[in-house]
Amino acid sequence: MAITTTTHLNFRGQAREALSYYRSVFGGEVSLFTYEQAQRAKSPAENELITWGQVLSDAGFHVMAYDVQPERDWSPGTIPFFVSVRGQDAAEIQGYWDKLVEGSTVVEPIGPAGWSPLYGMVKDRFGVTWVLDVEVAYAG
Template identity: 60%
Template sequence: MAVTTTTHLNFRGDARAALEFYRGVFGGELTLVSYADAQNVQDPAAAEEIMWGQVRSADGFAVMAYDVPGSLPWEPGQNAFFVSVRGTSAEEITSYWKSLSDRATIVQDLAPAGWAPLYGMLRDRFGVVWVLDVVA
């Protein structure tokens, strides 16, 4: 079993440019998945915005980002990041989820998703948004 944490930055239409910039600074591999790529288009004007992206370098640098859909609130500095916990074991991620869920607000139930065996999002009792998933 292995778990990593990665800073997950939230943007409104700038995720692609930000991740390309960070790749230029830190090097590494850039991965981008648009809402259209994931077949999750809710607003045709935002189809090419980033649903999930990351830069990961061989020396350990990692950052994730996405474009917050227009239907959700977003203000820079207000909800500018998530803490992402990815694991290889459903049991381990479920255990973390159960503990973090104590007095938390569930944003998205921990359940299978089209891109991961398990995915969930919650705002813990301290106001920190956590995204937990099992690596596909």
């Protein structure tokens, strides 16, 4: 039996925009399900909010997101998590980086690191901190 873990991001009214943006960076397909479709909207203002959404690419990128309802407490916090994107192809990682940094704040510029020939950290316009690096096989 195998399991997978998927980063699930919580937003306040920005899930649709964020998932569209992440699809533009990593490719794949966006799936969205609104509160209205789920018959969970408590007011007309909630109808188009996302109760479940994801981006899933053939390359293996997968992220999920939803909009926290207005009556629930929500705060993006201060770096409560990182989304790690790791691959074996430096050109692929660099390509993701080049798209992700547009309109974002670079925390660590992409470049060589002690554990990877290519590593960088960026906080995107939605407040999500991403780390991208090239995976290296280690002799153990």
